[in-house]
Amino acid sequence: xxxxxxxxxxxxxxxxxxxxxxxxxxxxxxxxxxxxxxxxxxxxxxxxxxxxxxxxxxxxxxxxxxxxxxxxxxxxxxxxxxxxxxxxxxxxxxxxxxxxxxxxxxxxxxxxxxxxxxxxxxxxxxxxxxxxxxxxxxxxxxxxxxxxxxxxxxxxxxxxxxxxxxxxxxxxxxxxxxxxxxxxxxxxxxxxxxxxxxxxxxxxxxx
Amino acid sequence: xxxxxxxxxxxxxxxxxxxxxxxxxxxxxxxxxxxxxxxxxxxxxxxxxxxxxxxxxxxxxxxxxxxxxxxxxxxxxxxxxxxxxxxxxxxxxxxxxxxxxxxxxxxxxxxxxxxxxxxxxxxxxxxxxxxxxxxxxxxxxxxxxxxxxxxxxxxxxxxxxxxxxxxxxxxxxxxxxxxxxxxxxxxxxxxxxxxxxxxxxxxxxxx
DNA sequence: CTCTAAGTGTAATACTAATTACGTGTCGTG
DNA sequence: CACGACACGTAATTAGTATTACACTTAGAG
Numbered sequence: 001x002x003x004x005x006x007x008x009x010x011x012x013x014x015x016x017x018x019x020x021x022x023x024x025x026x027x028x029x030x031x032x033x034x035x036x037x038x039x040x041x042x043x044x045x046x047x048x049x050x051x052x053x054x055x056x057x058x059x060x061x062x063x064x065x066x067x068x069x070x071x072x073x074x075x076x077x078x079x080x081x082x083x084x085x086x087x088x089x090x091x092x093x094x095x096x097x098x099x100x101x102x103x104x105x106x107x108x109x110x111x112x113x114x115x116x117x118x119x120x121x122x123x124x125x126x127x128x129x130x131x132x133x134x135x136x137x138x139x140x141x142x143x144x145x146x147x148x149x150x151x152x153x154x155x156x157x158x159x160x161x162x163x164x165x166x167x168x169x170x171x172x173x174x175x176x177x178x179x180x181x182x183x184x185x186x187x188x189x190x191x192x193x194x195x196x197x198x199x200x201x202x203x204x205x206x207x
Numbered sequence: 208x209x210x211x212x213x214x215x216x217x218x219x220x221x222x223x224x225x226x227x228x229x230x231x232x233x234x235x236x237x238x239x240x241x242x243x244x245x246x247x248x249x250x251x252x253x254x255x256x257x258x259x260x261x262x263x264x265x266x267x268x269x270x271x272x273x274x275x276x277x278x279x280x281x282x283x284x285x286x287x288x289x290x291x292x293x294x295x296x297x298x299x300x301x302x303x304x305x306x307x308x309x310x311x312x313x314x315x316x317x318x319x320x321x322x323x324x325x326x327x328x329x330x331x332x333x334x335x336x337x338x339x340x341x342x343x344x345x346x347x348x349x350x351x352x353x354x355x356x357x358x359x360x361x362x363x364x365x366x367x368x369x370x371x372x373x374x375x376x377x378x379x380x381x382x383x384x385x386x387x388x389x390x391x392x393x394x395x396x397x398x399x400x401x402x403x404x405x406x407x408x409x410x411x412x413x414x
Numbered sequence: 415c416t417c418t419a420a421g422t423g424t425a426a427t428a429c430t431a432a433t434t435a436c437g438t439g440t441c442g443t444g
Numbered sequence: 445c446a447c448g449a450c451a452c453g454t455a456a457t458t459a460g461t462a463t464t465a466c467a468c469t470t471a472g473a474g
Contacts, residue, residue, distance in 0.1 A: 019451080035330060037244030040431065051452045052433085062432065119384065120242065120327015126387070133385040163406060166377040170369055177326060178340040180333070199370060203410035226421080248462065258422045259463085269462065415474105422469070430461085439452070444445105 016058075022048045023055055027069045032113040036066055036121045070128055073114050080105040081137055083144050091152045092197060095145070095164070099193040102141050103168050107184055112176050138165050154204055163203075167196035223265075229255045230262055234276045239320040243273055243328045277335055280321050287312040288344055290351050298359045299404060302352070302371070306400040309348050310375050314391055319383050345372050361411055370410070374403040 026048035030039045041062050045052050059065040083098045105111065115132075122129040145161035154160060172192070176182045184192075233255035237246045248269055252259050266272040290305045312318065322339075329336040352368035361367060379399070383389045391399075 016450085033330070035244065035327065037242065038331075041433085042431075051454095053435085053453085054451055056433070057450085116326050116329055119323050120329075122323050122327075122384070123240065123242065124245075129385050133381050159402070162377055163374055166373045167370055170373040174340050177329070178336050195366070199410045203406045223420080247460085258424095260423090260465090261421055263463070264420085417474085418472095420470090422467105424467095425465085427464075428462095430459105432457100432459085434457070435455090437452105437454095440450085442447105442449100444447085 019050055019054060020058055023050060023058065023065070024069055024072055027065050028073060031066060031069055032110065032117060035117060036124065041065070067125075067128070070118070070125075073110070074132060077105070077111055077114065077132075077137065078140070080108065080111070082140055086148075091148060092201065094148050095197045095200070096190070096193055098141065098145060098148075099164070099168050099196060100190055102138075102165070103172070103184075103189055103193060106137070106169070107172060107176050116177065141165065149204075160200065160204060164196060164200050167199060168193065170196070226257055226261060227265055230257060230265065230272070231276055231279055234272050235280060238273060238276055239317070239324060242324060243331065248272070274332075274335070277325070277332075280317070281339060284312070284318055284321065284339075284344065285347070287315065287318070289347055293355075298355060299408065301355050302404045302407070303397070303400055305348065305352060305355075306371070306375055306403060307397055309345075309372070310379070310391075310396060310400060313344070313376070314379060314383050323384065348372065367407065367411060371403060371407050374406060375400065377403070 023044065027039075027044045030044050030047065033039075041055065042052070044065070045055055048055075055065070059068055081102060083101050086094045086097045089097065118125075118129055118132045142158070142161045142165055145164060146157040149157035149160050170192075172182075172184055176184075230251065234246075234251045237251050237254060240246075248262065249259070251272070252262055255262075262272070266275055288309060290308050293301045293304045296304065325332075325336055325339045349365070349368045349372055352371060353364040356364035356367050377399075379389075379391055383391075
């Protein structure tokens with residue numbers, strides 16, 4: 001009867017957890033597709049296959065559900081964005097690596113959709129927008145970049161890292177925001193990053 | 208009885224126009240404060256002081272009202288963003304002028320709020336988002352910048368102009384999005400632009 | 415002065431959605 | 445096996461909202 005196999009054959013302690021995950025996944029989809037106001041809690045239940053009462057027992061209300069989804073999505077976002085360790089590489093290669101990783105994560109379809117959502121509901125959920133934009137996305141990457149730049153003897157590494165990130169975002173982020181079907185092929189992605197790296201290094205008199 | 212003095216002492220031909228303007232202003236406020244879904248047409252009428260029937264006669268329905276408001280706001284945005292003629296200035300000063308003008312307009316409170324709105328409702332009104340992000344804001348400025356750069360003998364002026372714009376947006380646009388009360392003092396604004404100009408010119412081997 | 419077209423205020427219509435209530439199954443635990 | 449907690453499904457409740465209808469003023473044009 002239920003659409004999700006997760007509900008069956010669970011050990012007792014995990015049942016609630018599985019239910020919660022099913023709700024979260026369904027809610028993520030519904031919220032990302034329709035936005036907060038236009039999303040219907042009933043649709044979430046229809047999709048997740050549970051019961052309204054259970055959902056309300058778990059999340060309290062629509063707002064609670066939304067915040068839980070946001071937390072979840074934000075975690076994924078951070079995880080996808082955090083660069084792998086590239087300490088052993090020379091500066092240019094390290095920048096290239098970090099840049100590609102960052103840009104790929106930034107342009108992922110779910111992140112773009114979530115970005116739209118968070119921005120749009122910023123009036124109703126300011127804390128969310130705060131966390132997502134400031135502590136959330138670029139700051140870790142900025143710090144990582146700044147470390148590498150400082151290591152290469154560059155003064156004002158923070159500003160440079162900032163510049164670099166903005167160069168990366170250039171065009172593609174906005175284009176992806178405007179067009180759902182937009183996607184950047186790997187080849188063009190790495191070329192774009194390479195261009196930004198060249199530009200940055202030349203601007204710092206290191207190229 | 209009415210809240211707006213525009214309604215009184217009108218020549219006959221202008222009455223409809225005045226009514227329309229009153230509705231547009233009220234609607235702009237309500238939409239910018241609440242977003243599309245959460246905005247109530249009745250609130251708009253309460254604020255504008257007209258009648259529901261009149262509003263529906265003028266705009267057809269809620270969507271029509273929203274599109275009219277968007278058109279209006281988009282026009283203001285374009286007007287505020289288009290740079291004054293600076294053809295007589297040397298390159299560095301011209302970039303500084305255009306940059307300051309662009310950034311000031313970009314960070315204006317109403318534009319930030321409208322940006323949030325358009326992004327958030329992008330699923331429901333894709334054409335709007337398209338026009339606003341691509342043909343709308345930065346493209347004219349980019350073209351103007353590219354003209355100056357080309358005039359100074361720079362190859363790939365388009366890319367450079369793009370880079371410059373992204374450097375300008377750096378930090379402040381995102382910070383303003385995240386924080387309603389954020390504002391950038393004139394002094395810091397021009398310093399930020401100056402930094403970007405320096406960086407750009409050095410990256411092009413012209414500084 | 416009267417006619418006409420538009421504006422006004424209020425209320426009805428019709429629908430949708432969040433939230434709550436309740437009676438019924440289900441499955442480990444004592 | 446019987447208990448109790450939890451999950452299920454459905455329906456009731458409640459509250460709002462877009463949209464339409466209607467009966468009434470008004471203010472200028474002929």
